[in-house]
Amino acid sequence: MRRRILLLLLIFSLLLGGCASVRTERSVTFFAMDTYMTLRIYDGDSALMNDAQALVTDMERRVSVTDEGSEIAHLNRSGKARLSPETKALLERALTLCKETAGALDITVYPLVRAWGFTTNRQHVPEEETIRALLPAVGYAGVVLDGDTAILPKGAAIDLGAVAKGYLGDRLAALLRERGVSSALLDLGGNIQTVGKKPDGTPWHIAVRAPQGDGNLGVVDVEDEAVVTSGGYERFFTGEDGTVYWHILDPATGYPARSGVISATVVGKDGARCDALATALFVLGAERATAFWRQHKDFEMLLLTEDGELLITPQLSERFTPNGEAGYRLQVIDRVKD
Ligand code: AMP
Ligand code: MG
Numbered sequence: 001m002r003r004r005i006l007l008l009l010l011i012f013s014l015l016l017g018g019c020a021s022v023r024t025e026r027s028v029t030f031f032a033m034d035t036y037m038t039l040r041i042y043d044g045d046s047a048l049m050n051d052a053q054a055l056v057t058d059m060e061r062r063v064s065v066t067d068e069g070s071e072i073a074h075l076n077r078s079g080k081a082r083l084s085p086e087t088k089a090l091l092e093r094a095l096t097l098c099k100e101t102a103g104a105l106d107i108t109v110y111p112l113v114r115a116w117g118f119t120t121n122r123q124h125v126p127e128e129e130t131i132r133a134l135l136p137a138v139g140y141a142g143v144v145l146d147g148d149t150a151i152l153p154k155g156a157a158i159d160l161g162a163v164a165k166g167y168l169g170d171r172l173a174a175l176l177r178e179r180g181v182s183s184a185l186l187d188l189g190g191n192i193q194t195v196g197k198k199p200d201g202t203p204w205h206i207a208v209r210a211p212q213g214d215g216n217l218g219v220v221d222v223e224d225e226a227v228v229t230s231g232g233y234e235r236f237f238t239g240e241d242g243t244v245y246w247h248i249l250d251p252a253t254g255y256p257a258r259s260g261v262i263s264a265t266v267v268g269k270d271g272a273r274c275d276a277l278a279t280a281l282f283v284l285g286a287e288r289a290t291a292f293w294r295q296h297k298d299f300e301m302l303l304l305t306e307d308g309e310l311l312i313t314p315q316l317s318e319r320f321t322p323n324g325e326a327g328y329r330l331q332v333i334d335r336v337k338d
Contacts, residue, residue, distance in 0.1 A: 023183070023199040032056050033064070033165060035189025041176060042183040042199050051179075052172055056188075059168050062087045065110065065159050066119055075150050076110070076157040082149050090272075091143075091150060094163045097276035098140035101292075104280035106140045106251035108152075110159035116256075118247045119159070123237035125245065131254040138251050162230075162248075166275025169193030169226050173271070190234070192227040193271050203319070208302060210326055211263045217304060217326050221319040226271035230278035231263040232256070248282050259285025260305050267316060268299040277301070286311055290333055304328060 026049050027040040039052055062084060064070045075081035083091065091107075098105050111134045117123040137155035144151040152158065165188045173195050176184050184195035185204060194204045203221035210217050211233040220227060232246035239245055250257040264281040266274040277299060281289040286305055293301055293313060300316035310328040312320060317332045 025199075028053060030056075032060050033161075033168075033189065035165075037189055038185075038187045039172070040185045040187075041181055044176065044179065044181050044184070048176070048179050048181070052175060055172060055175060056168060059086070059090075059164065059171070063090060063160050063164055065157075065161070072158060072160060075152065079154070079156075080149065080151045085148070088145065088148055088150070090160060090164065090167050091158075092145060093167060093272050094160050094276070095140055095143060095145070097163060097273060097280075101276065101280035101284075103140060103251055104283040104288075105162055105276050106138060107158045107160055107162070108138050108140050108143065108156050109249050109251045109254075110157040111137055111155070112249055112251075112254045113159055113161075113247070114157070115254075116245065116247075116249070118235060123245070125239050135254050138254070162279040163272050163276045165189060165191040166193075166226060166228055167272035169271035169275075173224075190229060191271075191275060194222055194225055194227075197223045205321075208265050209263075210323075211304065215326060216323055217263070217265075217302070217310060217328070218320055218322040220265075220267060220302075220316065221321075222267060225267055225269055226274040227265065227267050228271070228274040228278045229263060229265040230282040232282075233263070248279060250283050257283040259283060259288075260307070261285050261289065261303050262306050263304040264289070265302040266299055267301070274299065293333065 023042045025042055028049055029038045062070055063072045065072055071083055071087045094107050115126040115130055142153035169188055172186050173193050176195050182196040183199045186193040192206050197203055203223045205219045206227045207216040207219050211231050236244050236246040245256045248257050261282050264278050266277045268274045286303055300313045303311040308328050310330045311333055313333055314335050322330055
């Protein structure tokens, strides 16, 4: 009898063990921050799915520039506002990244983004005079954080859009890890954040979108990392003169950045920094972006130039599968030949 019970117990525990290795996948797609987001989470319960989505909605509600009720919209209207700890943390982070990129990323470029109509979908080329008049108010260094109060210089306004999704990816990943999740793929509108590896233990394969058409430039293998791309193709309009104007502006000129780079992808552990750098490297162009990378070497990048060259950092090239159809010349930066 005892042996029978033991045998039954053994079978039961084997069955349980078997069940544990079957991973439950939950996924949710919703519209937030002006884009479709999909959270795919393994072995999370429905309460966690709700909490993750609530984190997104909460962040959007706090920082959206177009939502009149957000903390950032309020700050932009009044020039001075008390911020919640969440918003303050993001603003602080964004300012540090503006400084690190020496203003290629500049959150105070917002009055110009607005003048070009990118946030209102009334895109048009502003008068030269308008741009000249708005430029003096651009300068992240003028933003003051005094305790939990943010103060903007006269005429200045900020937009955290170039870092918010990356930062959100970090926050979501932290929430999931805290709740025991070891595998998740968070697609925040092309801004990818991964947690751990795929449920089968292999790296995530993330396709990098090609600027033209529906294809991709290739696939990068990542784990516990973010993959963020900035490209002119995300939001643009064609002017009456046939010129394409996109939403990433050069804070130095107030015009869409024409650096020769048409798509910049950054891969790394820190999602907020990847997001910030993708935007900044797009503004800087291949030469200055490469110099920036050589100085830091703590992130990986992939830059597509308008001449059809795809520049890739050496470490990333080891885990990048090029798309042969994409028609670029792949060049590894500073490859050490042995
Ligand atoms: P991203 O898609 O992350 O490259 O961010 C682009 C968005 O950030 C734009 O839609 C603008 O709202 C804003 N933006 C444009 N140019 C800059 C810039 N140089 N620095 C900071 N934010 C910018
Ligand atoms: Mg960005």
